[in-house]
């Protein structure tokens with residue numbers, strides 16, 4: 001037996017639906033906006049001009065004396081005295097064995113151009129006239145503490161630029177762990193002594209540098 005349809009009710013239902021659409025022209029827009037200022041607040045993009053905030057900028061500088069989350073302040077200046085103080089006070093927070101893998105990658109990407117793959121100061125940039133860095137396995141560099149190296153990577157040292165913007169603190173400590181372990185591996189071997197391989201880069205570098213100066 002098929003079910004009976006109440007045609008009166010069906011017609012009323014269809015009529016209600018039709019009326020519903022008839023009185024509401026755009027179904028995408030709600031009929032009533034409650035607190036329209038809140039429903040449609042003016043959104044500003046980070047870099048868009050802003051009539052309300054100081055200097056007409058949306059993005060505001062941090063309040064002096066505040067720190068971003070996850071940022072550890074470094075209470076040192078870019079001076080040789082503070083490099084020594086950092087050397088005495090700062091310790092590598094990373095496990096050297098675990099940090100070495102990442103440190104190898106960082107060294108290859110950021111340091112080899114000047115310091116060279118074997119750390120002798122004979123990277124491509126040095127061979128093309130940039131003042132050659134010292135042999136990182138030489139006596140003086142081996143004596144640097146990890147804290148001093150962190151200061152060098154953060155603030156630079158003479159011709160060596162700062163790597164603070166390129167490398168996170170963690171990457172700086174990783175590459176330091178790598179350099180230290182490479183230094184320890186060769187400590188006491190011939191590579192630790194500054195040999196001809198160290199003296200060669202500055203001599204080779206002299207020519208292109210002089211040529212460059214003449215051109216200017």
Ligand code: HEC
Nearest residue numbers: 110111114131132133134140141149152157158159160175
């Ligand atoms: C643009 C070339 C350049 C790059 C890239 C570079 N260095 Fe240097 N680095 C130098 C020069 C030049 C010196 C010598 C600075 C001086 O005269 O005291 C130096 C010095 C150093 C010293 C101090 C050595 C000492 O005995 O005083 C350390 C440690 C060092 N660099 C580590 C690194 C590490 C780690 C990286 C990679 C993150 C790196 N450097 C990338 C050029 C560079």
